Amino acid sequence: MTARARALLVTATVVALSAGAALPASAAPVTGAPAAGHGTARGGHDATRAALRDAVADGVPGVTATAHDARGTWSGTAGVGDLRTGAPRSADDRYRVGSITKTFVATVLLQLEAEGRLSLDDTVDSWLPGLVRGNGHDGRRITLRRLLNHTSGIYNYTSDEGFVRDYFLAEGFLAHRFDPVAPRDLVRIAMAHRPDFAPGAGWNYSNTNYVLAGLVVEKATGRPYGEEVRRRIIAPLGLRATSVPGDRTGVPAPSGRAYSRFDEPLTGPTHDVTRLNPAIAFSAGEMISDSADLGRFYSALLRGRLLPREQLAEMTTTVPVAPGAGYGLGLMRRDLGCGVAVWGHGGGIHGSASEAVATRDGRHTLAFNFNGDWAGDGGAVIKAEFCDK
Numbered sequence: 347m348t349a350r351a352r353a354l355l356v357t358a359t360v361v362a363l364s365a366g367a368a369l370p371a372s373a374a375p376v377t378g379a380p381a382a383g384h385g386t387a388r389g390g391h392d393a394t395r396a397a398l399r400d401a402v403a404d405g406v407p408g409v410t411a412t413a414h415d416a417r418g419t420w421s422g423t424a425g426v427g428d429l430r431t432g433a434p435r436s437a438d439d440r441y442r443v444g445s446i447t448k449t450f451v452a453t454v455l456l457q458l459e460a461e462g463r464l465s466l467d468d469t470v471d472s473w474l475p476g477l478v479r480g481n482g483h484d485g486r487r488i489t490l491r492r493l494l495n496h497t498s499g500i501y502n503y504t505s506d507e508g509f510v511r512d513y514f515l516a517e518g519f520l521a522h523r524f525d526p527v528a529p530r531d532l533v534r535i536a537m538a539h540r541p542d543f544a545p546g547a548g549w550n551y552s553n554t555n556y557v558l559a560g561l562v563v564e565k566a567t568g569r570p571y572g573e574e575v576r577r578r579i580i581a582p583l584g585l586r587a588t589s590v591p592g593d594r595t596g597v598p599a600p601s602g603r604a605y606s607r608f609d610e611p612l613t614g615p616t617h618d619v620t621r622l623n624p625a626i627a628f629s630a631g632e633m634i635s636d637s638a639d640l641g642r643f644y645s646a647l648l649r650g651r652l653l654p655r656e657q658l659a660e661m662t663t664t665v666p667v668a669p670g671a672g673y674g675l676g677l678m679r680r681d682l683g684c685g686v687a688v689w690g691h692g693g694g695i696h697g698s699a700s701e702a703v704a705t706r707d708g709r710h711t712l713a714f715n716f717n718g719d720w721a722g723d724g725g726a727v728i729k730a731e732f733c734d735k
Contacts, residue, residue, distance in 0.1 A: 427602025
């Protein structure tokens with residue numbers, strides 16, 4: 347069982363929080379269409395285009411990316427979206443965004459705080475009585491803020507050996523890929539383990555935190571968290587490619603295929619994992635979007651269109667997690683080492699690795715997706731866009 351396979355569902359390791367995540371390179375590059383670019387931006391993306399080609403050379407089947415800056419919007423692709431037909435990736439591809447979902451969920455909770463419907467200093471137990479209990483977990487001592495910045499100490503359910511066996515290894519995934527999973531059952535998996543640390547005594551990325559955050563949204567509003575995301579973010583921003591799928595197993599067109607080698611990234615067979623039940627991620631990582639929508643979302647968020655000033659300041663108050671990197675409330679800050687810092691989130695789910703980042707003023711954005719989960723250097727793509735001019 348490799349560390350990469352354990353992190354597959356929602357990728358956000360400390361390494362990913364630094365200049366960018368470098369995923370294991372494949373020994374056998376996949377050939378495909380060369381990098382292409384189009385849009386209204388004039389120049390300035392040659393390094394990004396080259397980084398997309400490099401990702402394909404590393405073994406990623408295909409890449410799609412969209413950037414926006416003062417010169418306009420540019421989109422680029424490389425490689426293929428379908429290994430069977432050889433069809434290239436499209437700039438309009440929709441894909442599973444994994445943990446990028448967390449920024450949407452944190453935004454909704456902060457909106458509810460701004461409306462006076464909850465406080466981030468409320469305890470988890472005050473909203474979900476008795477759910478976070480057992481083996482040293484105590485929801486009476488954990489605030490909503492500690493869920494959002496991963497200082498709760500709550501065990502990460504995607505690290506559970508049984509969960510890994512059933513959903514991360516090839517045999518288990520192929521047997522269970524369409525199974526329904528209730529969010530409270532995901533929390534119960536976490537409660538079978540000891541906490542990572544006492545609340546506030548450390549930092550550790552835990553998908554359980556955001557499953558709980560989604561359940562709090564539902565308790566506070568009386569509606570599914572996905573409906574609140576649609577009503578408060580997707581509809582107002584006109585994000586037509588963005589959705590919260592629930593139990594729907596497919597990805598809406600236009601889209602390519604998604605591929606995994608599970609725990610054998612160098613020598614294992616390549617599996618088409620496009621269709622799955624994303625309930626295994628729930629509000630920690632189930633959403634679908636495209637690169638253009640993700641750029642619009644992060645730009646609007648950081649420019650203050652979705653949150654009042656006080657709540658945006660809370661969101662961008664970070665705890666240190668690695669040199670040059672911090673985690674706020676569903677939002678990562680990364681110092682790229684070239685005088686530029688970007689804010690955003692990364693996300694991975696079976697067959698899909700994505701990044702969406704922006705400068706603090708929201709004026710320069712980049713979002714991209716790899717349709718394979720075993721190769722490619724997302725950090726190199728980010729640095730190429732923001733540093734290599």
